[in-house]
Amino acid sequence: MKITLKIEELIMLLLGIWAFNLQDLSWWWCIGLFFVPDFGMLGYLVNTKVGAIFYNIFHHKGLAIVIGLIGYYLKLQELEVAGIILFAHSSFDRLLGYGLKYEKGFKFTHLGEIGI
16 A cells, blocks of 8 residues: 555544544543444455445444534534544554455455455
8 A cells, every 4th residue: 555545544543543532531442442343344254245344334434424423413422432433443444454345355445455
């Protein structure tokens, strides 16, 4: 992956960390919730199509932003934090080269094939 994209993802990860810092919560919450979006990979137990759909839902930055904004405007901290965690986690995954998945299999992503 190009260095420019990695820098962009790093900045978005740091933005997510900053947004979490604005919450009146212990950092243990961030650490404990950070890998929860990876439960989306359980869809791969069914097949690659279901796996890709679930993974992409749990790693979609647009959805993360919508959830976070709904939480912010409705004053629902749980939703706001969920959006922040989804956003930060997705940025972290993409920084490592794990993009949104294609139905072809887990290693086929919008950022290219994992491991090549």
